[in-house]
Structures are given as structure tokens and as C-alpha cells.
Amino acid sequence: MAAPHQRETRRLIRGEAPAATVPPSRNGSPTRIVQSRPPSITIPDEQAQTQSRHYRQFPKKHHPQKTIDQFWATFTSKEPGKPFSVLPDNGYAKRAAAQTPTGVKNVLASYGEARASCEAKVAKIVKECMRTNQKYTDPHFNIEADFRRWGSERHFSDCLMGLLDDRTQLRPASVKRVEDIFEKPQFFIEGATASDVRQGKEGDCWFMSALCTLSNKEGLLESVCVARDEKVGVYGFVFHRDGEWISEVIDDKLYLIKEDFNEATLERNKWLELQNRTSPEEEYRTVMQTGSRALYFAQCSDPNETWLPLLEKAFAKAHGDYAALESGFVGEGIEDLTGGVTTELYSTDILDKEKFWKEELMNVNKEFLFGCGTMGGKHGERNGILEKHAYSIMEAREVGGKRLLKLRNPWGNTEWRGAWSDGAKEWTPEWMKLLDHQFGDDGVFWISYSDLLRNYQHFDRTRLFGQDWTVTQQWTSLNVPWSVDYLDTKFKFTLTKQSEVIIVLSQIDERYFRGLEGQYEFHLQFRLHKDDEDEYIVRSNQSYYMKRSVTTELQLEPGDYTVLLKIVAKRYPEDPTVEEVIAKTCQFRREKLLRIGLSYDLANAKGGFRELEAEKIEAETADRRKKRKETAMKMHQARVTLHKKQKLRTLKMNWKKQEKALKKMTEAAEKQARQEKSDKREQEKRERQEKHDPLEKRIEEFKFDEPEGLGIAVNGNGHFHTGEAVKPPQRTETPEQMPLSSPPIGPPRPRTDTWTHQSAMKQAVRPSQSRSISSGSPFVGATPGSNMPRRDTLTIAPPVPIHSPGFGMPGIQVHKPSLSDGGGPTLSDISDDDLSWDSELDDPSDSETDNPPQQQNDAYNYPNHQHKSPKPSNDDDDDEFGRDPWNAVCVVGLRVYSRDSELRIDVERGNGALRNGDAYLEDQQRGLDVDDASKDPSREPVSPSSGKGEGRGYAERSLMGVVLGGRG
Incomplete structure (x- = not known):
């Protein structure tokens, strides 16, 4: 199978069409070619099945929306931006940024400043050259030194080639000064006119057409060439760039087509072959290197006029080199020379062609300047009109019902061959005199309004401003x-x-x-x-x-x-x-x-990148403060959560200890019951013996010692009165001094209140109801959060009055929670209202460092907290967008x-x-x-009652009327 054809897409240099045509004397200029991605190749089904069986592993599939979201997340740069300064320590750019115009100015104010600056530059250079008795040589655009070094020392030319160009079709043969080229050089000869312009080897027809257009209005070209000293060889010009005027100064060295006689080889040999030459070198210079026709780039039609090649050189210097002038639009050239505003028009988009003729074209050279060009084709010609070439509109006339326009080709030849062209049948002596036209191959021709709109698709309309505009x-x-x-x-x-x-x-x-x-x-x-x-x-x-x-x-x-x-x-x-x-x-x-x-x-x-950098720093500072606040709030929330867990853990531990204590007390009660039964038998045995013993002995044996600290009394009936329970010993530490992570050590002290056998048996039968404690339990006194006071107070319920089991045996009382307690802790047991967030106190202070807080293993002071480090990002090396994301x-x-x-x-x-x-x-x-x-x-829903919904309601009523057969 033959390889598929790869489509080529061209990235046109700005303005390459329609005004990229060069004279026939030189080849077309190179353009950059960008290979587009080749189309996919169709694989037969059998071959595709064979390939699919081989070792190709597909990545793990995710949800389609997640895959798309991940793609767009890596498609755009996380840190968008562009270099705003490519030179190290460029103080000039800093001053330029500080002087960027922002306020209201008169339209001509910037021009006046640039003109004054240019005149001052020229005056200073003239003074310097007069002091040293040397003609001026521009050190920043020295085309002679650059030409000498090109080919011998290096393979590139800084004045002819761009920064990335390694070859060029521009091949001038020599460099000389104006006085060595022209016999009687003059900057202007009878002013600057459109007939002076001749395009050279450079593909800058758009700039030449702009100069032709300016020459139709008196004073415009003279306002660009503001200062000069032809003796010293220094010339000053002003151009409009990015909203303000700039000045440019050059010397008088120009490129020539032919080599010098002493450096020529083939040309010199041919010249010397001719006989009867008394001074071959002088004659060679006169024929090959004299006058406007000897210039390599733009030239005036007059052999001794110099303004056009010098103006083109200044424009090339302002842009860095001659190659930068390749391709453009007439409107952009007029903007650069006048400071006007250009609007791009397309002939098929003109709504009212009558209005366009009367209000715009008829004002050419007054309020507007016009250029035009063709769009289609491949640098050919159609009936004398060059494709992808720029023309200037010099004049518009309406005479005898005829609408005619005068156009000019900057080449100075190749004219329109239709109606009203040179030699056409429409011309009569009266029309020749009326329109002041003469036949000739000078690039100037007349064309009708209808033929203009039919043959030219692109128009550049530039508005000019006067003193009353700001x-x-x-x-x-x-x-x-x-x-x-x-x-x-x-x-x-x-x-x-x-x-x-x-x-x-x-x-x-x-x-x-x-x-x-x-x-x-x-x-x-x-x-x-x-x-x-x-x-x-x-x-x-x-x-x-x-x-x-x-x-x-x-x-x-x-x-x-x-x-x-x-x-x-x-x-x-x-x-x-x-x-x-x-x-x-x-x-x-x-x-x-x-x-x-x-x-x-x-x-x-x-x-304003430096201002943006300050804004970016401020935004990053605010973002860090926001992150610190979020981190502080997370720490606070984690501290509250852990505090609640710690309290609940303490409660659970106390519940278990109470359950163990209850079990011990139940065993003690059973043991006590057995002991009581044994004592009862002994008592009965003693009573039987007492019947036979003397009364005094019986009374003496009846005496006994009351146990200490039981808080009970014996009444006359042999029963215990209710007394105040003995409080367990309290800890001496304050809640703040008690460690958060250390639970109480040691078994809880049992209650020493009285205990009855019946109550003990009831608690033993229903232990589930005795495991919970109320909010006043003495075992809630565990460890609260660090630096946080205990909100719950430890209270003991009053003892329950019970009967004594008998003489000599202390009673035991256990607090039994009611059913309303729910058998577990209430919200008051584990609530942390005292740990609520206070924005005034807990917000990060503005005086804190702007550096992001460092993560520490004990950042939250949690004994069981483990810091989780962020997962490393898994960048896919095969993801071209992830490696080179969108950054415009x-x-x-x-x-x-x-x-x-x-x-x-x-x-x-x-x-x-x-x-x-x-x-x-x-x-x-x-x-x-x-x-x-x-x-x-995607529009917002509109309420029927609003004014915006009236149209919809009317449409619905109209539709209903149609459906119902037109009934109103």
C-alpha cells in the first residue's frame, strides 16, 4: 500500500496574503512549512486482529468523564506566563514600562515628542561628526561592516537575515554611500509623489503601496522624514509603533546590485574583453553602480532622488533587518507612517455599496486613505491584476455618471487590461483631459467602481486624525x-x-x-x-x-x-x-x-508584567494565609474530635472499672449473705445458750465496738440510720495538669455507702442496667483536652436509706442509674462547646510569616496521629500535553x-x-x-410576567391561533 499523502499547513507570516508578491526579477520568498499530523492508516480487519493479540497492554479504564477531566487538568499549564524580559538586567525595559502612556493625550502629542527627539539626535550626531571630521556611520546598523563579514567570517548577515534565518534569497553585491552612487543626489526632487516609488528586490509591496498612498496627500511623507544632514550622511525618521511614535536614525550607506570592479570576477573579465576602453573601472562604476537603477532595494524613478531607499532602510532598521519587511498589508503600513487607524473591509460584506462610494471612497485622501488587494490565486495575474498583491487607491472621481478610481501598482508596471485601462476604447481626448491621464507603462491605471469590487476582495481603510482628536x-x-x-x-x-x-x-x-x-x-x-x-x-x-x-x-x-x-x-x-x-x-x-x-x-x-508579578505575589500571600487558616481550622477540628474520643475512651474505661467493682461488690454481698446466714445460726445457738447463762454475762457479751468512718448510727431497734456517705479521696491535680493521653491509673474506689442483700441481688440479676453512669458519676473525672477546663461537675447522689442486714456488718450502697439515662453517656458527657472556633482569636495572624507552614509529625500533638505525606504525582512521560501544556x-x-x-x-x-x-x-x-x-x-429562564417574556407569549398565542384554524 502506498504511503498516505501528508497534508501541509502553512503558518503564514503576518500579512503574507494578499500582499506578498515580489517583482518578477526575484524569486518568491521562503515561508515556514509546518507538517501536520499524518492521517491514520486503515488496517484490514485480519491484520488488526493479529496486532491486537500481541502484547499491547491498555491502561486501566476509568469513568469517561473522569478521563476527560484528567486530560483537561493536565492540558493547561499550572503556572501560565511568558518571559517579559529576555535580556539580563535590562534597565531600558524597566524605564519603558514606567513611561508607558496611560492618560489622555492629543493625537499629535506623541508625534511632536518623537519629532523633537529625532531632531535632537541628528543635531548631536552632526556636531560629533563635525568635530571628528568624519561622515556618520551607524554602529547599530552598519550594513557595510556586516556585508564584509558575511561569507568570510560567518554564514549569516544581521542586517539582511532574521534571528532564526540560516539562508536568504537576498544577495546584494556591494555597499556604497549616497555620494558614491548618485551624481547629484537630492533627497526630494519636486516633492514625493507616487510615481517616484519603485519596488526593489524585497517583498515589501505592502509598504511601497502605503508610500504611494501617502504621497497622494500633501505633507504626509514630509512629516515622516523629519531631520537630515546630507553632507554628514545622517537621516532621521519617525514611525508609529504600538500606539506611540518612535524615532530612527541611519547613515547613508545603501546596497547595490553589482559588485565593485576590483572584487568582480566574471563581470570584470567580460567588461575588460570589450575594446576601446580608456578607463574601464570608471566606466564600469558609471554603468553598473550609478543612479537609482543600481540600488538593490527600493528606488525612486528619478536617477538622483534618494528619499525612498533611505526611508526603506530606516524602516528595516526599526524592525531589525530587511527580512522583517517581507509580507504585510497596506493598511498596516499606512498606520505605521501616519498613526491612523485601519479597518479591514471585504467587498462581499459591504451592505450599502452606494453609501460606501459616497461616504468613504469619495473621501479618499481627505478623511481616509485606501489600499486594496486580491485574495485568491497563486501569485499569478488575472486580466493584468496580480494575485496576492497590494495596490494603492490614489483618487476617486464621479464624472458624467461614471464612477472611476485611479490605482497604482508599486512595481511601476503591469496594469489592468479591462475597461478604462490604457488604450481601452472608453478613452477619448475629452476623457483624457478631464481625468488628466496619460498612457504609459508606469503602473498607474483607471478602473470602474463595479470592476473594482469585482476584482479586488480586500480593502484597507485608514482613518486620519486632526488636532481636535484625543x-x-x-x-x-x-x-x-x-x-x-x-x-x-x-x-x-x-x-x-x-x-x-x-x-x-x-x-x-x-x-x-x-x-x-x-x-x-x-x-x-x-x-x-x-x-x-x-x-x-x-x-x-x-x-x-x-x-x-x-x-x-x-x-x-x-x-x-x-x-x-x-x-x-x-x-x-x-x-x-x-x-x-x-x-x-x-x-x-x-x-x-x-x-x-x-x-x-x-x-x-x-x-505590565512587573505589576502582574506584584499582584501575583499578593495573591500568593493571600492564598497562603487562606491555607494557613484552613490548616488551623482542620487542626482545631481534629483536636475537638480527638478530645471527644479521649473523653469517650475515659468513660468506657470507667464503665469497665465500675463493672468490675460491681462484680466484686456482688460477690462481697453474696459472701456477706452467707456470713449472715452463718451468723444467724450462731446467734440462734447463742440464744439457746443464753437462756441458761447468767444475765450479767449476757449483757457483757452484748457490747461491741462501732466501726470507724461508716457514718451510721444504731437506733434503739437495732437498725442503721441513714448517714452521709464517705467521699472517695480526690486527686490533687487540676484538670489542666492532668495528662490528656494518660487514663486514670488504679482501680476505682468502691462506694462505702450501705448495701442490702436484696439490692445487691437485684443489681446482680440486671447488670446491664448498672453499667451506665449519669453525668454526675465520680468516674467522669478523667483527662479532658489539653488546656481545656472540665465543664461537667462531679456530684454524688444522696444515699438511699436502707435497712441494716444486722449488727456488726457494714452496709454497701451502689448507685443505680435510672432508665431515663439510657444506659450510656449523654451529650453533656462528651460535648466540647468550650472548644468552639473563634475567628478573632484562632485566625492566623497577618504578622505571621508568609512561608507555608511546615508539616511536623506532632503537628496536632496527638499521640496516635500519623502524618500522611502527599502521594507523589505520577506524570505520564507519554502525555505530550502534560509535558508541554497550553500556555498562551x-x-x-x-x-x-x-x-x-x-x-x-x-x-x-x-x-x-x-x-x-x-x-x-x-x-x-x-x-x-x-x-x-x-x-x-444556555439562556436564563424568563418569567412570563416580565417584559422579556412578552414576545414569547405573543408567539404562543399566534401558534395557538394557527392550530385552531385562525380563530382569534
Whole structure:
């Protein structure tokens, strides 16, 4: 059987489609290929039976729900998080975290700060170079030194290749300064225009299209190139990154297509083969290395204009290397150059195409800037329109009932070949003059509105902001679970006046630290609620390809609003983690790792990880306090339980001792009865003899000594009166001094009250009724719990009056419990109300150490307590999720653009402290979307009397009317 075909899934670099097309002069750029798990192979039944008979052992089966619960328990990391700093002792990231913007600012305030910083940098560099009489060389992006070392000392280039790249298709041949390339270099020649832009060997058509779009609005490109000194060779630019502007400074060295004459081999030999060359080296340089056409990357159409290649170099330096510019979207490029907000639109999703034309496309180069691209195909072309390629919309006109748009291909060639294309039949001299159009292979062409919507599926609409707009932003980091739902962490903002509001939820731009992205990719969504309303107001626009941010625009009334977040994480387990990349590159690519790592640290500093660490420590402290309290309560409960057991044990021991004493007393009573019978016979014998003895002798013999300590008296009739019983000797120790685990030693002292033969016989016949003792039994005085006073008092029941058995014999009395006692101990015998938990006294003190309490063998001071150590966890080595669990953490920020200068944003983590009624509001806000398939099955039951149930009642009545044949 042939091996099954393995399906390949591609992890596209952000923005790879639709704008990943490069000019025909270079090959397509490589993409990462991730092998998906191969499909299972079907085994014939006979073979399967044969295999099943072999030594395969299946694990012990559990309940299916338990198995699933165990799987999810190991699927997610117990300690979620991401490295927020990859460089050791990075003080720059700490300062960046402290300076993260949070308050209300004018939209242009950050731009003004970055511009001033850039101008100061350039001025300082110029002053330094003038002092040393040297042209400026950028030590942090020295493409010449890097080019010299590439190939001779190392197999990689830090300025051309990414952190993890080991090969590249970018192969420039030499590096020279601007003055050595251009005969009469000028930064701008008659300003920056779209016709100046020519894409080079880099696959950054999205960035080139963004530059073409900016050139249509006067002053936008000039605001990006803020400072320069062409003599010294230093240039300063500003770019918008993660909600704020940054500045970048570069030198004037650029890559060339051809080698230098002295270093060329084949080219030089071919050149020298030609005759009549008086100065072959100078002529070679003039032809091969002079003017814009000699540049390897982007170039201006004018041979002496320099702004485009220098701007592209500054943008590459800001992102770490030229390879980072591969693939993107026009809207993202416009955002990076203007600070605007881009919304992704899909042509098939436009509801009112008439409104889209009049209110949006007709405002191009005014309120909005537009880019467009195609989605399908494989880098081919359809009627002159390149697939997966980016275009800029330069102009929209409605003339004579015709709706036409002017587009530009950043390549500078390859144009639309349909209606209104160059040379089409629609063009007349009047239309040529009216639209100011000229034919030529310059990449500029006109297309009708209907053909635009038919041939371009993707639109990037970027809103521009003026001086009257303010922006407020807040950043945080979130742990993204595998299950997709709205998160507990949310943003809240307060609007003080009615205003048009643009809400942007974005994540940090990973293009700035390619190679350290990790294994997770995130797609953002959000939902807007007003706090005093049950239903949400609006959801963010659906993003198809642009993952960096999602937006929505609407008019809002004053009030408090909540933004719920939903983040979908996708994992690529074949990609290396941040830790693995650092371990792999720290030795061989130290300079590159330092540069990219610093960019990574500065970006992730916005996530407030250090604040989260403080919150985590505080939460761990609270958790330890909670565990200490639980442990103290368990110890208390165990102490109470053991105390009750000890008392019951003591009672049982005393019961046994009483039973033994009762048995002895019963035997003594029987012995006494026999003795009485023998004495009676002797007495009768003496009486018979006394009849014959003298009276004096009889009286003298009648005298006897009364026993001591019996507490009895003899009446005239020869019987004993009832006296006070003799109390048994008491222990001298207090209950607190008596040991808990030591029962009373020695037999109990028998009662010395009087005893009758009849009562003794009754107790002997019914011993079961004599085994129990009342709460006042003297034998309850055993050992209470440690440091706990005895609540029961030892009392002795008054003796029962009985008759004496005869002269000279002491009586014995045994207390007989009544039937109401139940023959056993009552609750008062073993109750421990004095051991009740007191939260004020027994709670662990806040001053106690935060370290977890150490387990001790005698932690509870129980003589028979055995400490059970926790069972070691049995990790399954074959469990891939247990070894590498789900751990997705995303840094996100919310920006709110409005005309309210007092708007503020707060981050609320978890449910927090809910006010009255907030719990219901919390549940309502986090509910499912109205179009979710699980909305109805999971909804709350609605009372028929409430307003929400009216629709249901109406539906039921309507259905009943249909069933009854339409009767009302």
C-alpha cells in the first residue's frame, strides 16, 4: 500500500496574503512549512486482529468523564506566563514600562515628542561628526561592516537575515554611500509623489503601496522624514509603533546590485574583453553602480532622488533587518507612517455599496486613505491584476455618471487590461483631459467602481486624525485559555460628553522582534457594553487577515462603558519557544539577539508584567494565609474530635472499672449473705445458750465496738440510720495538669455507702442496667483536652436509706442509674462547646510569616496521629500535553480616539468586588453573542410576567391561533 499523502499547513507570516508578491526579477520568498499530523492508516480487519493479540497492554479504564477531566487538568499549564524580559538586567525595559502612556493625550502629542527627539539626535550626531571630521556611520546598523563579514567570517548577515534565518534569497553585491552612487543626489526632487516609488528586490509591496498612498496627500511623507544632514550622511525618521511614535536614525550607506570592479570576477573579465576602453573601472562604476537603477532595494524613478531607499532602510532598521519587511498589508503600513487607524473591509460584506462610494471612497485622501488587494490565486495575474498583491487607491472621481478610481501598482508596471485601462476604447481626448491621464507603462491605471469590487476582495481603510482628536490607551497582559469565550479581564472607560468614538484593540507588533514570537498566534475580538444596559452595543469588525488590531467606529452618549475581550489563540508546536531561541542564538548571534531582544523587552514592557508579578505575589500571600487558616481550622477540628474520643475512651474505661467493682461488690454481698446466714445460726445457738447463762454475762457479751468512718448510727431497734456517705479521696491535680493521653491509673474506689442483700441481688440479676453512669458519676473525672477546663461537675447522689442486714456488718450502697439515662453517656458527657472556633482569636495572624507552614509529625500533638505525606504525582512521560501544556499569554492594548479630553480607561481583572446588582450585570455582559448557536439553549429562564417574556407569549398565542384554524 502506498504511503498516505501528508497534508501541509502553512503558518503564514503576518500579512503574507494578499500582499506578498515580489517583482518578477526575484524569486518568491521562503515561508515556514509546518507538517501536520499524518492521517491514520486503515488496517484490514485480519491484520488488526493479529496486532491486537500481541502484547499491547491498555491502561486501566476509568469513568469517561473522569478521563476527560484528567486530560483537561493536565492540558493547561499550572503556572501560565511568558518571559517579559529576555535580556539580563535590562534597565531600558524597566524605564519603558514606567513611561508607558496611560492618560489622555492629543493625537499629535506623541508625534511632536518623537519629532523633537529625532531632531535632537541628528543635531548631536552632526556636531560629533563635525568635530571628528568624519561622515556618520551607524554602529547599530552598519550594513557595510556586516556585508564584509558575511561569507568570510560567518554564514549569516544581521542586517539582511532574521534571528532564526540560516539562508536568504537576498544577495546584494556591494555597499556604497549616497555620494558614491548618485551624481547629484537630492533627497526630494519636486516633492514625493507616487510615481517616484519603485519596488526593489524585497517583498515589501505592502509598504511601497502605503508610500504611494501617502504621497497622494500633501505633507504626509514630509512629516515622516523629519531631520537630515546630507553632507554628514545622517537621516532621521519617525514611525508609529504600538500606539506611540518612535524615532530612527541611519547613515547613508545603501546596497547595490553589482559588485565593485576590483572584487568582480566574471563581470570584470567580460567588461575588460570589450575594446576601446580608456578607463574601464570608471566606466564600469558609471554603468553598473550609478543612479537609482543600481540600488538593490527600493528606488525612486528619478536617477538622483534618494528619499525612498533611505526611508526603506530606516524602516528595516526599526524592525531589525530587511527580512522583517517581507509580507504585510497596506493598511498596516499606512498606520505605521501616519498613526491612523485601519479597518479591514471585504467587498462581499459591504451592505450599502452606494453609501460606501459616497461616504468613504469619495473621501479618499481627505478623511481616509485606501489600499486594496486580491485574495485568491497563486501569485499569478488575472486580466493584468496580480494575485496576492497590494495596490494603492490614489483618487476617486464621479464624472458624467461614471464612477472611476485611479490605482497604482508599486512595481511601476503591469496594469489592468479591462475597461478604462490604457488604450481601452472608453478613452477619448475629452476623457483624457478631464481625468488628466496619460498612457504609459508606469503602473498607474483607471478602473470602474463595479470592476473594482469585482476584482479586488480586500480593502484597507485608514482613518486620519486632526488636532481636535484625543487618544487614551491602556495596555495589559492576558492569559488566553484554550476554550474561546469572553475573558474575565476587561477594559472600562468613562465618556463625559457625546462624541464620535473609534475603539481599537491591538496586540504588540511582532514584526519588530521576528524570531521571538513564540508558538502562539492570536486573533482579537471585542464587544462594547454600556453599564446600565443589558444588551451589548456593537462588536468589533471581523478581521480576515489583519491580526494586529480590530476596530469599530460609532457615536456614543456620555456614560460608563465596558469592553469585553475575546482572544482566539492558535498554537504551532513545531515552532521554537522563546527560551529555545535564546539558548540557540546566544553564543553565535549575540549582537543580533541583543538588538532583537531589546525590542522584545521594550514591547512586552507595555504588558505590565512587573505589576502582574506584584499582584501575583499578593495573591500568593493571600492564598497562603487562606491555607494557613484552613490548616488551623482542620487542626482545631481534629483536636475537638480527638478530645471527644479521649473523653469517650475515659468513660468506657470507667464503665469497665465500675463493672468490675460491681462484680466484686456482688460477690462481697453474696459472701456477706452467707456470713449472715452463718451468723444467724450462731446467734440462734447463742440464744439457746443464753437462756441458761447468767444475765450479767449476757449483757457483757452484748457490747461491741462501732466501726470507724461508716457514718451510721444504731437506733434503739437495732437498725442503721441513714448517714452521709464517705467521699472517695480526690486527686490533687487540676484538670489542666492532668495528662490528656494518660487514663486514670488504679482501680476505682468502691462506694462505702450501705448495701442490702436484696439490692445487691437485684443489681446482680440486671447488670446491664448498672453499667451506665449519669453525668454526675465520680468516674467522669478523667483527662479532658489539653488546656481545656472540665465543664461537667462531679456530684454524688444522696444515699438511699436502707435497712441494716444486722449488727456488726457494714452496709454497701451502689448507685443505680435510672432508665431515663439510657444506659450510656449523654451529650453533656462528651460535648466540647468550650472548644468552639473563634475567628478573632484562632485566625492566623497577618504578622505571621508568609512561608507555608511546615508539616511536623506532632503537628496536632496527638499521640496516635500519623502524618500522611502527599502521594507523589505520577506524570505520564507519554502525555505530550502534560509535558508541554497550553500556555498562551497575549499583550493587548485598548486605544479610544474621541473628542473628549477627560476620557479615561481602566483595566478590571476578574470579577473584582461586585456592587449590588453587578453580579447579574456581569453575567449578562459575558453572555453569548446573539447569533451564537448556543445562545438559546444556555439562556436564563424568563418569567412570563416580565417584559422579556412578552414576545414569547405573543408567539404562543399566534401558534395557538394557527392550530385552531385562525380563530382569534
